[in-house]
Amino acid sequence: MRALGRQLLVDLKDCKAKNLDNMEEIQNIMTTAAKLAGATIKEAIFHKFSPHGVSGMVIIAESHLSVHTWPEYDYAAVDIFTCGEDLKPEKAIGYLIDKFQSNDPAITEFKRGVLRTEDKNLSRKFEPG
Amino acid sequence: MRALGRQLLVDLKDCKAKNLDNMEEIQNIMTTAAKLAGATIKEAIFHKFSPHGVSGMVIIAESHLSVHTWPEYDYAAVDIFTCGEDLKPEKAIGYLIDKFQSNDPAITEFKRGVLRTEDKNLSRKFEPG
Numbered sequence: 354m355r356a357l358g359r360q361l362l363v364d365l366k367d368c369k370a371k372n373l374d375n376m377e378e379i380q381n382i383m384t385t386a387a388k389l390a391g392a393t394i395k396e397a398i399f400h401k402f403s404p405h406g407v408s409g410m411v412i413i414a415e416s417h418l419s420v421h422t423w424p425e426y427d428y429a430a431v432d433i434f435t436c437g438e439d440l441k442p443e444k445a446i447g448y449l450i451d452k453f454q455s456n457d458p459a460i461t462e463f464k465r466g467v468l469r470t471e472d473k474n475l476s477r478k479f480e481p482g
Numbered sequence: 483m484r485a486l487g488r489q490l491l492v493d494l495k496d497c498k499a500k501n502l503d504n505m506e507e508i509q510n511i512m513t514t515a516a517k518l519a520g521a522t523i524k525e526a527i528f529h530k531f532s533p534h535g536v537s538g539m540v541i542i543a544e545s546h547l548s549v550h551t552w553p554e555y556d557y558a559a560v561d562i563f564t565c566g567e568d569l570k571p572e573k574a575i576g577y578l579i580d581k582f583q584s585n586d587p588a589i590t591e592f593k594r595g596v597l598r599t600e601d602k603n604l605s606r607k608f609e610p611g
Contacts, residue, residue, distance in 0.1 A: 362594070364594060364595065395529050398527055400525070402543070408545060412527055412539055414531070416550050417537065417548055417550075419546055421545050421563070421565075430487055430594045432561070465493060
């Protein structure tokens with residue numbers, strides 16, 4: 354079934370790493386994950402919340418990655434939204450599980466913008482504007 | 483079932499509006515949607531792609547909103563990820579359907595970070611760090 358986008362909801366539960374509240378480290382991890390997936394990073398923004406928690410978004414030429422952490426619950430919610438055929442989000446996910454040391458990861462995959470058979474050919478290329 | 487986050491995947495198909503390639507207008511629409519939901523905007527980044535398409539992320543104190551548009555398919559993929567009990571993402575969704583004039587919207591709701599009964603009390607407040 355052809356679709357415009359592919360979205361992976363990655364729930365990283367029971368994280369043993371002590372980095373869920375370290376904004377700089379999470380930014381490094383997320384941008385490295387994007388590169389491992391083969392994505393082209395356009396921009397990244399991260400915020401540290403008080404008393405704890407980090408949110409971050411990485412806009413890539415092929416859509417986005419996001420992360421929200423709850424250190425007090427040893428939990429991080431990651432999304433990887435991609436378009437095109439060339440990216441390998443699985444590589445990013447393996448890396449994220451390792452870096453956050455999640456003992457209970459769960460992944461849900463969605464297709465976004467499912468095409469009907471009569472839709473135009475899916476040939477769009479994403480070049481920065 | 484208590485959870486740390488709530489995520490709405492909003493597929494706006496068959497959009498009749500001519501604004502899916504207008505980055506400035508989409509940024510206005512998404513930030514207005516965030517405010518209608520009751521969110522506190524921390525930062526927003528938007529990109530225009532060539533030949534067409536816009537991507538945008540709005541980091542809110544309560545998580546994020548994202549949008550990716552495919553004007554050539556009259557399609558926009560929106561996510562609204564919130565935490566806490568006070569936000570009203572439904573208000574944002576109604577507004578988005580109107581502004582993009584989607585004749586075929588679909589919404590899928592997820593709970594992210596579902597808590598077990600033995601988990602700590604869910605009392606976290608999100609204050610900017």
